[in-house]
Every structure is written in C-alpha cells, then in structure tokens.
Amino acid sequence: MPGGHRLLLENARQVVLVCARGERFLTRAALRSVAVLEGASLVVGTDGYIKAIGPADAIQRQFSEETFEERIDCSGKCVLPGLVDAHTHPVWAGERVHEFVMKLAGASYMEIHRAGGGINFTVECTRQASEEELFDSFQQRLQCMMRAGTTLVECKSGYGLNLQTELKMLRVIARARRELDVSISATYCGAHSVPKGKTATEAADDIVNNHLPKLKELGRSGEIHVDNIDVFCEKGVFDLSSTRRILQGGKDIGLQINFHGDELHPMKAAELGAELGAQAISHLEEVSDEGIAAMATAKCAAVLLPTTAYMLRLKQPRARKMLDEGVIVALGSDFNPNAYCFSMPMVMHLACVNMKMSMPEALAAATINAAYALGKSHTHGSLEVGKQGDCVIINSSRWEHLIYQFGGHHELIEYVIAKGKVI
Ligand code: NIG
Numbered sequence: 432m433p434g435g436h437r438l439l440l441e442n443a444r445q446v447v448l449v450c451a452r453g454e455r456f457l458t459r460a461a462l463r464s465v466a467v468l469e470g471a472s473l474v475v476g477t478d479g480y481i482k483a484i485g486p487a488d489a490i491q492r493q494f495s496e497e498t499f500e501e502r503i504d505c506s507g508k509c510v511l512p513g514l515v516d517a518h519t520h521p522v523w524a525g526e527r528v529h530e531f532v533m534k535l536a537g538a539s540y541m542e543i544h545r546a547g548g549g550i551n552f553t554v555e556c557t558r559q560a561s562e563e564e565l566f567d568s569f570q571q572r573l574q575c576m577m578r579a580g581t582t583l584v585e586c587k588s589g590y591g592l593n594l595q596t597e598l599k600m601l602r603v604i605a606r607a608r609r610e611l612d613v614s615i616s617a618t619y620c621g622a623h624s625v626p627k628g629k630t631a632t633e634a635a636d637d638i639v640n641n642h643l644p645k646l647k648e649l650g651r652s653g654e655i656h657v658d659n660i661d662v663f664c665e666k667g668v669f670d671l672s673s674t675r676r677i678l679q680g681g682k683d684i685g686l687q688i689n690f691h692g693d694e695l696h697p698m699k700a701a702e703l704g705a706e707l708g709a710q711a712i713s714h715l716e717e718v719s720d721e722g723i724a725a726m727a728t729a730k731c732a733a734v735l736l737p738t739t740a741y742m743l744r745l746k747q748p749r750a751r752k753m754l755d756e757g758v759i760v761a762l763g764s765d766f767n768p769n770a771y772c773f774s775m776p777m778v779m780h781l782a783c784v785n786m787k788m789s790m791p792e793a794l795a796a797a798t799i800n801a802a803y804a805l806g807k808s809h810t811h812g813s814l815e816v817g818k819q820g821d822c823v824i825i826n827s828s829r830w831e832h833l834i835y836q837f838g839g840h841h842e843l844i845e846y847v848i849a850k851g852k853v854i
C-alpha cells in the first residue's frame with residue numbers, strides 16, 4: 432500500500448555508507464576503505480529513520496507510488512553520514528583570546544592554568560552567567576557545528592565545578608537536547624579542574640558524596656539528562672586514585688566512563704580506563720604501549736583531538752600505533768576556549784596530515800567510531816536501514832573532498848540533514 436515518507440535523496444553520485452553490515456565500530460583491515468554505493472538513493476521515513484538505500488533505479492521503482500515531504504536531486508553530489516563529534520566543551524561564558532596571544536608568545540597550557548587562566552578563568556565567568564545567556568551562546572555554537580556537518584555531538588559540563596553551576600550547565604544541555612535538531616550525548620565533567628582552596632581528594636569527596644547523588648535524583652525526575660562521566664586525569668589536576676574514585680562513582684549511578692587521560696603527562700590513564708570498562712578515553716598524547724594494548728583488548732575507544740596538539744604545539748597522539756594495534760580510533764573537535772574549532776571536516780584534515788591517518792580511517796573515526804565512543808553506534812554513525820536519518824550532502828562527485836578541501840566546508844556542504852529534516 433502506498434505511503435508517505437519524510438525525505439528522498441535521489442541519484443547521488445556516491446552514497447557513503449561507511450559500513451553496511453551492522454558493525455558497531457571499524458578497526459584494522461576494515462578501515463582500508465569505506466563502503467560506498469555509486470548512483471544511489473536514500474529514503475528517510477516520517478519517524479526520522481532510514482527506510483531504504485539502494486541503486487537509484489531500484490529505489491525509484493520501489494517508491495514510485497509513494498509521496499515525500501521533501502526530495503533532493505543529488506546528481507553529481509555525495510551523501511555522507513552526519514558527522515559525529517566525540518568531544519566538546521561548548522557551554523561557557525567569557526573570552527580567552529588573550530590566552531592565544533600568550534601561547535603564541537611561548538606560554539604553555541599549564542603555565543597559563545597555574546597563573547589562574549585557562550579552565551579556572553572560564554569557571555569564574557560561567558558561574559556569573561545566567562542560564563539564558565549560557566543557552567544562547569551554546570545554541571549559536573551548536574548551529575556552527577551543524578553547518579560544518581555535525582549531527583551528533585558530545586557536550587560536557589565542567590566550567591562550574593561547584594554543584595550549583597554544574598547543574599546549571601547540565602540544564603542548559605538538557606534544554607538543547609529537547610529543543611534543537613542536533614543529537615547530543617551529555618557528559619558530567621565536574622572534575623575538570625580542582626576548585627580553588629580544595630585538594631583533589633576533597634574535590635573528589637564532594638563529587639562522590641554530593642554531586643553524583645544529585646545527578647541521579649535529577650536524572651530520574653527528567654530535569655537533566657547525563658550519559659557520561661568525565662575527569663581531567665592529569666598531573667596537577669586529578670591524580671589516578673581520585674580519578675578512579677570519581678569514575679567508579681559515576682559508573683555506579685549508570686554513567687558511561689569517557690574521560691581525559693594521558694594528555695600532558697603519562698598517567699597510566701589508559702590502563703585505568705581499560706580496567707574500569709571505560710567506553711572511551713580522550714587525548715592520549717602520552718599514552719604508554721601497555722595502555723594502547725589494554726584499550727585494544729577492552730574495546731575502549733581512543734578519542735583523538737588533533738586541534739589540541741595543533742594549538743598547544745604538543746606532540747601528536749600516536750594514531751598509527753593505535754590503529755595498528757586494533758584500537759577503536761575516534762575523533763573530536765575538543766571545541767573549547769583553548770581550541771576554538773567547530774569543524775569536523777577540519778579535524779579530519781588535521782588527523783590525516785598531522786597524525787598520518789588515511790581518509791577512510793579519518794571518516795570512520797568521525798562517524799561510526801565516534802558514535803561508538805558515545806555508546807550510540809547502534810543508531811548513529813553510518814547510513815544503514817534502521818539508523819537515524821542524519822546526512823551531509825556535499826557538492827562534489829567524490830566524498831574525499833570533505834577532508835581534502837580544508838577550511839572551506841561552507842562552499843562544499845550544501846545540506847545537513849538531522850532525522851530526515853533539512854537544517
Ligand atoms: O580537552 N584538557 C582539559 N580540557 C580541555 C581544555 C579546556 C579549557 O582549556 O578550557 C581540553 O583540551
């Protein structure tokens with residue numbers, strides 16, 4: 432019986448599925464290429480999920496009697512999955528362009544942090560901002576990310592540190608989840624820095640005894656929604672034992688572990704994450720060989736952030752070693768006042784040039800593997816029947832242009848589609 436559907440993408444030069452057999456992540460040989468259909472069409476149903484993908488003539492025959500709210504002629508163009516950004520800090524107030532000047536003059540990230548700048552500076556500004564102000568700037572940032580092709584994004588709290596401001600940030604994230612088209616994975620990052628006047632142990636006590644029970648209570652009532660727990664595990668911030676307590680506390684209230692580790696100093700964070708069953712660990716510039724092996728065995732995703740090493744002139748994370756060892760490698764923009772980058776196409780480009788990833792590896796890392804890092808690869812991260820209808824359409828006959836043309840996605844990306852709706 433004929434029926435109605437939300438969207439028909441017709442006759443694309445390439446439809447990049449990324450994967451096509453229900454894989455939840457891609458590693459090793461599966462990353463030599465990504466799955467592509469030439470001359471194909473895609474149908475999204477009124478529920479926002481993909482109904483059919485196949486050769487253009489077959490889809491035309493199958494759906495010839497049916498109606499669509501919208502049809503887009505994709506001749507000469509490519510359709511890719513919506514991009515997934517696995518690590519961002521997008522809720523904050525204040526301005527840190529002056530720190531860019533300091534970094535250009537040679538100051539290191541930790542020198543600025545110890546002098547009261549960095550995270551602690553943004554914490555002061557964010558504590559003073561109203562919920563409405565925070566929502567407005569957050570919404571604008573999400574729109575910039577969407578225009579660059581992102582349709583699922585991880586968003587952290589972590590510029591409050593005290594319970595009141597952390598909850599304010601989480602309410603802002605919960606509101607965006609309800610009101611905007613982009614999909615959001617929400618992360619509680621109350622252990623992003625040690626608050627002034629406290630030790631790491633005291634801060635960990637406060638989080639475990641006061642913050643986490645409140646998150647559980649407000650999560651139940653629906654006032655907030657939290658998916659992941661994060662800690663900045665770093666020398667001079669949270670040591671390994673405080674990190675363990677906080678992550679275990681989060682896991683005990685049902686959160687996925689997804690944290691900052693082995694960024695500026697080797698901390699054995701990767702080993703800890705693998706032991707605790709972390710879904711993902713970010714940064715890893717200083718990860719050990721044993722940590723890499725442990726993450727591969729534990730199927731703990733490595734979220735690599737090429738903008739951080741670029742901005743701070745750090746050594747690059749060892750992406751090639753991780754890929755060769757079978758680690759599930761994902762990418763994130765790390766959007767924050769230190770790394771002001773909205774664009775996953777730019778991130779993929781940096782991953783290829785600076786971290787020596789291939790274009791198929793980078794695309795998988797910014798789609799299916801990033802979705803895995805957020806525990807969402809059953810619904811996101813590839814174009815497969817039954818998954819959410821999130822797509823990017825580029826005005827090029829080869830998908831690789833999305834990575835190759837750096838800094839120019841405004842001209843290249845024609846449409847971004849979330850749940851079958853053009854946004
Ligand atoms: O992932 N490393 C810790 N957190 C952020 C930086 C946050 C900030 O500087 O405001 C990061 O790079």
Ligand code: FE
Pocket residue numbers: 518519520691765767
């Ligand atoms: Fe970060």
